[in-house]
Each structure stands twice: as C-alpha cells, then as structure tokens.
Amino acid sequence: MHMFNYCLVAAFFLPAGLMLEGAFEEERLKMVTKQIQYRGVSDKATLEAMGEVPRHEFVPSELEKYAYNDRPLPIGYGQTISQPYIVAYMTEKLKLEPEHRILEIGTGSGYQAAVLAEIVEQVYTVEIIPQLAARTKAKMKVLSSKNIHIKQGDGFHGWEEEAPFDAIIVTAAASFIPPPLIDQLKDGGRMIIPVGSTFGPQHLMLVTKLKDKIRTKRLIPVRFVPFTRQ
C-alpha cells in the first residue's frame, strides 16, 4: 500500500517538476531575448551564459515565480539579486575572455558568479555576510560549480593571494572604491560597479587601469531621455 502511494506521488510530482523546469527554461529564453538582447546586449558568450544559468535556483523559494521578471529581487540581509539585464550588461562590459580570472566583491545570491563562471576560467568571490556566504557555498555545491571560489570576508581587502585579476566586479557599491581593489586589478584591467538605490534605476561605472592612470566612465544602461518639452 505504501509503495503504491509513493508511486502515485512520484507519478504526479515528477511530470509536474519537469513541467516546471520546462516553464522556467521557456521564461529564461524569453528573458534573454526580450529583456537582454532587445536592450542591446549582443555578446554571444554573455547571452549563452544568461540562457544557461537557472536564475530561479538563486532566488528565495517564495519568489521563484518572479525569478525571470525584469527587476531585482530581495534575497535577505538587505541584499538583492540584480535585474537580469544589469547582470548581462555588466558581464558584457567586462569584455571577458575564457582564460580570464575574475574577482567578484559581494557574492550575494551567487547568480552573477554563476554567469561569469560559464564564460571564464576562474571566478573568485568574496562575501562579508557569513550567512549569505554559507548559503551560496551550499548552493554552488548542489549545482556542481567547480570554478567558483567563495570566501567569507571583508571585500575591502579583495583576494590578495589570487591577485592580480583581469576584471573585478563589485556588486554592492560603496561610497568609495577600496584602494586594494585598484591594486589587485591587472594593468589594462576593467572594474565595474553598479551605482543607485537598491530597487531604483541603477547606472554602472566602469573603471579602467592603464599604467597607473585610472579613468572612470559612467555607463547608462537605461538611457534617460525625457529632457525635451512634451
């Protein structure tokens, strides 16, 4: 009787689970075409990575149904998983090559690291909040991501032992850029930082280092145009 019940449950839930996965895949595809490609992200590797990584696995279970929506979502501890377009745009702007070593400051949900790990050789990511670091470590184990290295610690210091990095991505912006991060960036390296309120419109800042000269450039993914008289 017991066995029969299990079979019944499995027969019911297995197709349901598969259907759900299928639905998520469909939503992910839509996300790539309608939110990311549509707004001008064209880097093939970035688009493939965004289409590959199951974003719904990185959001709290109660928000799974919104995982592919065009917006950031809260993940606890005052942190968010960025809007898919912002993740893709930041990834594209880093001009990544497969042999690159990337440092991420602010692991958060681990989604950005997972996207990067689809493109580059090694991703090093630092998270200050112990609970988030532990949660994401466990998640990465489940997803068998072997080229993502997570460290719990103060992102201010970067990851000196693994420096220098070809690119640095700072997912939680601060009111200043820590000098050690500039030091750990390779000559010719790029650093990208989102600036803006948590759920509000964000713009990105690109920092480039060339022979001790540091330049910044504001990148505006959502171009703000209503300057003209209606």
Place this chain on the structure above:
Amino acid sequence: MGNGPETRLRLAIFLLSAGITSYQLALMQILSYLQWYHFAYLIVSLALLGFGTSGTILSLFRAFFIDHKGVLMPWLLVACGLAMPWALRLSQTDGIRCDFYLLFADRTQIWRLAASSLLYLTPFLLGALAIGLALTTEKKNVGKLYCANLTGSGTGGLFGLALAALFLPTDLPSIIGLAPVAGGLLLFSGNNRRQLIWAVAFASSSILLIMAYPGKYAPSQFKDISRAMNAPDASIVKQIPSPKGLVQVVESSSLRYAPGLSLNYRGEIPSPPMVFLNGNVYGSLPSGEGSLNSSENLLDHTTEVIAYSLLEEGGKALLIQPGGEQSIGQAISHKMSKIVVVEPHGEIFSFYQNLVSKPGLKFTAKQHLQVENEYPRRFLADGADQFELIRLPTVGSFGGTAGIQALSDQFLLTKEFFHLAWNNLSAGGMIMVTCWMDYPVKACFKLTATLAEVLEELGVSQPEYHLAAIRSWGSITFVLKKTPLNSNQTDAIREECGKLFFDPLLLPDMKMGERQIHNLLGDDDFFETLNGLLRENRKEIYEDYAFNLRPATDARPFFYQFLKWPRLPDLIKAFGLQGAPFLELGSLILALNILLLGILALILIILPLFKLGWKKEGGAWTLIYFGSIGTGFMLLEIVLMQKLTLFLGDPLLATATAISGLLFFSGLGSLYSSRLKANGSTLRRSTCVTGLLIILFAIFTVILSRFGEELPTSLLWVFLLSSIAPLGLSMGIPFPIGLRVLEKKNSTQLTWAWGINGCFSVISPALGLAVALHAGFNAVFALAAIAYLLAAGVNLKHG
C-alpha cells in the same frame, strides 16, 4: 474641583487624550527608526482613522453604547492603554512585520501593511470610542470635556517628547499605555469595585505577559544600521534615546568612512566608530588618539580639497553639521585659526564637545576650536563672526535618495539660507557644498540652479567668476566665492584635479575638453543642462526637465521634492513600474496615503448615512460644518509645525510648540464656549473670526520671517505664543458649540459628526503636506482659512 463622577470623567478623558497623543508621537519615533519617516507618517495616518471609525461604530450602535456606557467607558480606556504595547508587539511578529521599502517590489507587503495598520489602529479606535461616547452623551459638559480632551492632547505632546529623551522608542508604548489604564481605573473606582479588581488583574497580567515576551524590534534590512550590523564583528557600543531620534554608535573593523575618495589614494582608511541617527548614517567619530592630527586628511583626497586649494592659512572656518571628525581634522591640518562647529543635535554635539577636551588633539598655538549646540540659521543670524570658509552638510546620499527625503523640509538648502551664509562671509570668503551625483541627475542640478539664482539676486556682476566646481566619479563640490576667482586660483584647482583624477566642472576660464579627462559621463546632456541652469533663461529648463529643479525657498523648503506629476508616465516608461517608484518614493507614498485615506474616509462617512438618512435629517449641514472645521484645524496644525521650524530651528521643538500651544489654547476656548449661546449666530461668528485670524496669522509669519531669526529666543517665544493664543482660543469654540447646536437639531447625528470631524482631521495633514510641497505654506494657510469660512458660510442658511 471635586471628586464627583464629572470630575473623574474629565480627568480620565485628560489622561486618555494625553496617552493617545504621546502614543502617536512614540509610534512616529518607532516607525522612523524601524522604517523611514514618511512610511511612519503613512501608517500613523491610517491608524488615526480609528477616530473616524469610532464615529461610524457609535452611529451604528448608538443605543447599545448609551445603554452600557457605565461599563464600557472604563473598559475602553483600560483596553486602549493595554492595546498600545500589544499593537507594536504583534506588528513585529514574523507573519505581520512589514518592510515598507519593499512595498512596490513585493506584493505580499501590501497585506502586511494592512495587518500592521489594523493593529496600530486598534488603540486609537478604542480611545476614540471612549472620547466620542463621552462628548456625544454628556451634553451639558461638552465644553469642559472637549477642554479636557484638547489640554490632555497638548500635555501628551510635551509628555511624549520628555519620555522620548529617557527611554528607547520601543519601550515607550508600555509606559504611555499606563495613562489610559489609570484613567479607566479611575472611572471604575467611582462605581464598581468588583470590576475594578478585574480590571487591575487583567491589566497586571497583560503587562507581565508583555514583559515576559518583549519581542524583537529590528529595523528594515535596507536601513544603514542593518547593513552595518551584517558585518560579523559589528556591535552597538552606545545607544542614546532622544526626542530627535535614536543615536547609536557602531564599531566594526569593516566599517570604513571615506565618501567620494580619489581613486589615486593609496593610504590607509581608518575604521572609525560610526554614528547612526534613527538607523541612518550620520557620520563618524574620531577613530583614535591623534586621528584628527593626521597630516594626511582623507577629505584632502576628495572633491572637498577645492576650498582649501584657494584658502590661505589662518582664516576662520565654520563647519555646519559636519557629520563626523574629518572636516574638523581637515580644517585643523590646513591651519585655520578658528574652527567653529555648529551642531543642532544635542547628542551629536556632545561627541564634538568631547573633541575639544581630547588630550591627543594638538593645535598650533594660534588655533581654536569652538563647538556650538545651535540651529545653524540662528547661529548665522547672530552674525557674530565673518568666516573665510562656510562648509555646508553634504547634499543627497550615495546612489541617490530614492525620494525618501521628498517630504522633509530643508531650511539649510533654501535660497534664503544661502543669502544668510553669504552675509557671514569675510571679504574673500567662500561657501563650500558637496553634492552626491544622483541618477537621473536631480539634486546636483537643483543645487546649481539655487546657487545661480542666489548670485543673481545678490546682484553679483559676472556670476561665473564667483562659482567653481570640481567633479569626481561620484560627487561634485561647489564653491561660491565672494570675490572673483583669479587665474592663479583656477590653476590651483586644476592642479588638484590632475593629482586626484578629478575634473573641473565650473571655472571662469573653462577650456574645451577639460571637463571629462578622468571621469567620462557618456552623457553630454549633463553639461548642456548644467550650462543652461547658469544662464538667465534657466526657466526654460525648469519647464522642460523631467524633474522639478526650481530652487527651494523658505515658503517651499522641500529641496528633495523633484516629482512633476505630468512627467510620471515618462519615468515609468523609462524605468518600468517596478523601478520608477523608487525615484520618488516620498511623493508617491504621500499620494497613496491621500488616496487610501480618502477612500476609507468616504466609506466611513457614507456607511452611517444609510442608517441615519441623508436629506431629511440635515445631513449636508453636519457633513460640511464638521468636515470643514476638522479640515481647517488640522491644516493649520500641520502648517504651523513646519512654519515654526523655520523660526525655532528645531522641528521637534516646533512640533511641541504647535501641538501643545494650539491644543492648550483651544482647550481654553472650548471651556469658554460653555458660556456662549449655542445657535447659528455663534457658529457663524466663531468660524468667521477663526478664518480671519488664520489670514492675519499667515501675514504675521511672513513679517516675522524677515526678522524672526535675529530676535532673542525668549522674545521670539513671546511673539509666537501671543499670536497662537487668540488663534487657539477661537479654534476651540466651533466644535463644542456645533455639537450643542446639533444636539438641539438632531441628536442622532452627534456620533456621526464626531466621526466626520475625525475623518477629515486625518486626511487633512496629508493633504496639507501635499499642498505645501507643490504650492507652499501660504497656500495651506489659505486653505485652512477657506475651510473655516466655508463652515461660517454654511451657517448663513442653516443653524
């Protein structure tokens, strides 16, 4: 005064009213700490709907309440007092706790908001039922009871502020709740000893239970303090309650304070103890012995270097609300001879005061540090000194303000304030102000427009020679100089920019291409708009730009109010429905507030009409008369609070003076009303006189604003109280007389009138704030006067 039932009732109403007002203030404090000020405002408004709801309940179940009045009255008071701590306690349980910041991002928060509002509403509803029941059934004593209600509310305002200085905000409801409980027990003591014992037992067990399970009160996860406490080694080392907000000092090795630091900086960044005010970063404290004497000041590696690249040693510096030690250290290291720090917040002031006596602090023989606990405008109005540098607090916040500050008045960012600061500059002096770059750009543009208009109003010829600015990757520092900048000075600015990877933004001899050497904006519209704001035809940009860039004035001091309602669809189109609200949260929450309150108030007013009948009972008169005086009273109270902030400097002192002064004199007015005849003529005269007095008061405040800041505080108080007194006395009369007239006409509508008055009183503050934001304070005065004149008008025909 005897100890008969009437006296006991008046005393109980006094205690209840005091408790309700104190609770309202406490709730504002608690929610400002746990959430943000304007969300607190929303929830308290919703909770105050309890007053409107009480009118509906009393109307619908009038017979029941009158029949059981003896038993219900004391129990309502006891229940009101006990509900105060419980409402807060239950609102913070896991299933109900609402994070208002997520309101537009997570739909489940709407239900949490509804549940929290319902909980917060409960004590107000219970208290209002008791007051309403007393006022509508004790017909002969209505004037005296209303007096007890108003003076109790006034006393509660002062009492609430005093308690806030002694206890943590989350402890306040338990203490305040004792006042209504005492009122209830007082009523029991007169007539029912058995019930008294039950009430004491019930109250005691409830208090014990809440002491055993005090609950956990955590601020929103998005507040600065919560983020700081996420660091593994973070700890709160000091916590000081104060009526101006909870001050907390947090220490952690990963908390660093170096806002806007140059990318060329390679030195150490200290981890100073950080000060948080109501959960928001306020600044930093000295990080250790001699940190102020460090030769390398961090601010010299930010855009604030601009002023010191122009200053010579030995001048005087005025640092207004410096937000930490760094700007003091910078002034010391640049060998300013006299450094004056003005800090209005008492607790923060004491931190600075400790600096003066700090043994590690080494000044040169000619240096002197002076710390003043004073409102900056009053300090400047005294004009005791002339300064080479006046440094203003930083405008905006990193990453933008999300419209959070839209509703708060900013008297330090109005054009009048810049005039005042200009008058305190020495011959070659300058004002320095830094602004965080926001996106879309709003605050920096409004600040530019403000400085340009001020220079124009000062009649400065060639204003471009008096204004300089430099830009980093995230901030802009402006300098407004009394004498024209010469080429040596502009070269010095350029040199600092080159060293620190900054770019000149405004210089009299600006060269092509030098604005974007190190920090590219990728948006040429920015420079075009900025240049346009400096030209005389800047009004075209005011019209065209998607946000409100008109400078703030003392009559409309809402610097952070940027929303233009007709352009909201553009913003939603550009940033999406999820993102756009976070540009203008303050204004949108206010609009939501008015909408919700309007709908609820309408339901609460219309509902009883089905039972009471509309036309044949003279319902229109009741609705217009009690609605008008409720609206007028609260509009005046709200505008008075904001207007007095300008004179007294401190918003809290202004609130206490407005609420307590107005309510105290209104109480006396209502006491006097028992001597007046209850007829249409009295209603006409009292409302008409009130309307005219409001107009006179508005004119008086305009005159007072020209010289008020220069008056000694004591004289200013005399002026203000003597002008509030007649207004309050007159405003206390229309309500009790109205009730007495209605009692003669149709006593079944008495409870309904109480509800109408309550509903309109609740909508009016939000409405008054919206009008002030978009049309200024004088428009609110005008509306309040119109409301009273409408009440007078409705009595030409009726009554």
